[in-house]
Amino acid sequence: MSFTLERAQAAEPKILANGMKSFDHFRKLAGIPKLDEFFVDAGELEQLLPGLPLSGDSALDKLSMLADNDYRTYAVGLTRWNTSGGLERKREVEYPPASNKIGYFNGLALVEIWVIDPPVVKASCGHTVVNPLHLALSYSDDKRIFDERVSLELGNMLEELGYEFENRWS
Template sequence: MSFTLDRALAAEPKLLSNGRKSFNHFRKLAGNPKLDEFFVDAEALERLLPGLPLAGDSALDKLTMLADNSYRTYAVSLIKWNASGGLKRKCEMSIPPRLKRGDHNAHALIEIWVEEPPVVQDMYGNSVVEPLHLALTYTDEKLEFDERVSSELGNMLERLGYEFENRWN
């Protein structure tokens, strides 16, 4: 499915009995803005593309009570990534990651997006991906694997007026 946030926002929302909009219904209409993700050298990424917004668990860490991983996650558009020449992939991302937690310290997880990621500032001035776009990047596989992410994503979506029906309780 292609990414069509504007069309999904314009569509009639599916309201649930609690008065909130169904995030699962919205997600089916909007699609996922993320095309790919993989690890790269963190220092090289900062030199090549400084100031990228935080995405994934790193952004969710800044917007909720989630504790981030030992590596940072960033978002970049496919056009900007291709124009930069990119970086060598350090290892493929898998759920769960094949490396031990400490092995990621010199890595950054880069998410390649269909479009330029929309950015907001958290209360400390960090650039993070806009929350609704961020929520769309999480796959069922990731959410089923990680209860803490599922729970905090659900809390964030509630503040946006959505009900996350697949959330861990």
């Protein structure tokens, strides 16, 4: 299914018993903006595509109480990525991660390739981050299930936007 946020926003929302809109229903209508994600050399990414917005856990770190990982996560639109020539993949993303050893991600950044140019906002700390609704849509179910702290912070952020997971832990 293609990513169509406007269609999802125009559709009749599914209202839950507590009066909140169902994020699960909204996500089925909108789709997922993220096409792929993988680790690249952080220095090369900054040289090739400076100023990318924070996404994933790095953006959630700036918008909530979640602490970031040992690496930064960035989002880039597919057109800009393809025009840049891209970078060599250094590692693939796995849930659970292949290793949690200190230093395993040294020098790496996680890049998310999006079907659209990621809409951005300024976090209260001044960092440029992906718009919160788009950020929530970009999280895979695997990541949400694997990491309860991410699920909790996403749930809190979505509540501020009038949405709620029908089942926050799955």
